[in-house]
Amino acid sequence: MSIPYKTYLTEKQMPDAWMNLRAALKNPPAPMLHPGTLQPVTFDDVAPVFVGELAKQELCDDPFISIPGEVMDFYRMMRPSPLVRAYSLEKALDTPAKIYYKFEGTNTSGSHKLNSAAPQAFFAKQQGLTHLTTETGAGQWGTALSMACAFYGIDLRVFMVKVSSEQKPYRKAVMETYGASVTPSPSSTTDAGKAALAENPNSQGSLGNAISEALEAAMKTENCRYVLGSVLQHVVLHQSIIGLETKSALDMLGEYPDVVIGCAGGGSNLGGLICAYAADKVAGTSNPRIIAVEPASCPSLTRGRFNYDFGDVARTTPLIKMYTLGSGFKPHANHAGGLRYHGMNPTLSQMYHDGLMEAVAYPQRDVFDAAVLFARTEGTLPAPESSHAIKGAIDEAIKCRESGVSKTILFGLSGTGYFDMQAYQDYRSGSMSDYVPTDADLAPGFASLPSVE
């Protein structure tokens, strides 16, 4: 059959249940631990901070979880997203490989983040909550949650990593247009923010610190909970809609990928994209390569340690067993703001540890080379984060050209770069850094790891 440029499922073909990737693993991830007792956390431990239904999902081992009808309605406004055959990129690379990408950037948030923002805001509303807090790095999560909270009528406060809020002033304006209040982090409005400013008044901020601020603000606000857009299991659960749609579409085309590639920050986009193929791989019914692509400046998989660690800088979260650079790691300013987190989702960490997934890290300018080639051939201007996956896919396609072997390559184009034009300008002007941390740069982060392995 002839393969179209774009394949959309019909709304009736959309999945009506999320897939719980960790339930598919033979060797499941270690449980989150209470930092005081070092016992696995319970629903009661996390319910004061998390929305109840999300806390249940976080701890749930069911293989599939039904998507509520109200969330399906929201998804139908924004989804299904297109699966695209990258004919023009293939031609530009002169490769025998077939390249597909799942494109999550056609909604206003510009990324996959809306897939989790919608159910998170819905479950909060269902519980009768009136306020939510969160943090955002690149701004995609904050934008997505602002949209969902506007839709469900919830008051939202966003702590935005300061360097991102300065690089992307209009991201803040989008969130405010949707009614959210946005505070650059570190801020003087929380104890965690004040502590960070006391240590370094010029702090550029980090996701880890913004999480601490948002957690603290949630605890101090009535009828409020804290929500977040990556790392945790329930977020990866919601993102499974990406991978389930992708597999349905590729099945319709009679295709099965030899390689599945996603960019890796906290892991939500990656975990969502790979879920169905990872389950096949674990079950032994197929053996696709699965590749996580991360920035060389924040290499949690390729240079991190597999250890229990805190999710935030203030060390207030439960302990999570994951690949981590340590909650004390201070990420260098980098234009892929969504990939500047010190850790990685525990299921993906376990898969990497068990050899079910590979990982590769690229310096920033190589990633932007790939981004511009992609923009000029395929049209779409990619987010810096997503461009890591593009770079990974291009490298695999070039290997195919060199070996003369055709492969089917699938990657996730998690978002668009409309709010990243400063990054593209820095790239073109030559002022973009290719910083890679030395072992000495990584040492303080590792020194901050708790002694729980």
Added chain:
Amino acid sequence: MSIPYKTYLTEKQMPDAWMNLRAALKNPPAPMLHPGTLQPVTFDDVAPVFVGELAKQELCDDPFISIPGEVMDFYRMMRPSPLVRAYSLEKALDTPAKIYYKFEGTNTSGSHKLNSAAPQAFFAKQQGLTHLTTETGAGQWGTALSMACAFYGIDLRVFMVKVSSEQKPYRKAVMETYGASVTPSPSSTTDAGKAALAENPNSQGSLGNAISEALEAAMKTENCRYVLGSVLQHVVLHQSIIGLETKSALDMLGEYPDVVIGCAGGGSNLGGLICAYAADKVAGTSNPRIIAVEPASCPSLTRGRFNYDFGDVARTTPLIKMYTLGSGFKPHANHAGGLRYHGMNPTLSQMYHDGLMEAVAYPQRDVFDAAVLFARTEGTLPAPESSHAIKGAIDEAIKCRESGVSKTILFGLSGTGYFDMQAYQDYRSGSMSDYVPTDADLAPGFASLPSVE
């Protein structure tokens, strides 16, 4: 049948010919005249300035023109665009009306402009041209043409209306990322620009003046032609893909609109959207209302004159019979940069003159009220230009609520507002102006009209 939120045609269902709206009119628009001889322009008159194939299309009366295979390939990367049922907006308005919109903003240019940019760059390439010049107001056309020129390997110079280039610095960065060179207009690089600066060194620029600069630059550059993104017949021709897709999709749903609403700048989006329904109306097989929505600050239809006029400020173009405020009209700064042109496509002007189309003008803040309501209910952040159509649709839907009569309303969501966040900030801060020109403000423009009726 149950109506989905979004309806996509398959690639095989996409139209493979453009529809020539003026060929459908019983009373066709008057021909363009050579300003020296006052005779209808010929191919030879315009070929030195225009790409040959586009000049042919400009003068062609065939009812349909085949889309070249190479352009179809480009369209398949970016299209078909979704037809969306605005369930959430309907609910928010508590209206019995059914509201549909055709959404052209999912490509990186953020608007319908790519529909014409692709064939224009392709025909230039086919003719062996190496350079193109153009102007851009809001930046959507410049972005679209940059993308198309990157794809076809053509060197592009864009004259960008100065006020837009200052309101939207990152628009310029997108164009440059796609390899275009961008000059704020008026500039000191052309005689037309120098004349404008001599008259007013602080000139904010206008589309009419930017056209003069781009025309002049094209004439002075080897192997170069001038292209533009609205007003002319061949541009409306290319945009017919919008209306043809829309009619196919609504036919599949068993729907026929009672009202068709588009925003009106130079007319390309409007003419493209309405073409199929306008043809039905002319043929007498149906009688939908067709409504053009324009800004009260630049009211070419509602307060302009139906007269021959120049397309540009320097009075170098052929004379066009159209509704116009006069090429000497100086549009007030307004956030809908794409709707700041003094004239209107001649076919649409003729239709309006003959009572086949209505027109309405709204002040700026009312339009942004509609934009924010739409963003918060339907999710998508609309361009200020497109928000005029939203405001028109909302007003029709409210009439349905008041009368208790259900109607089927179709409007064109021509683009997204990602690069218009300064406008949204001004709206929220209360600093947005609701300027409406007085008759005295309009007088100088009318005084500039040539004495050819």
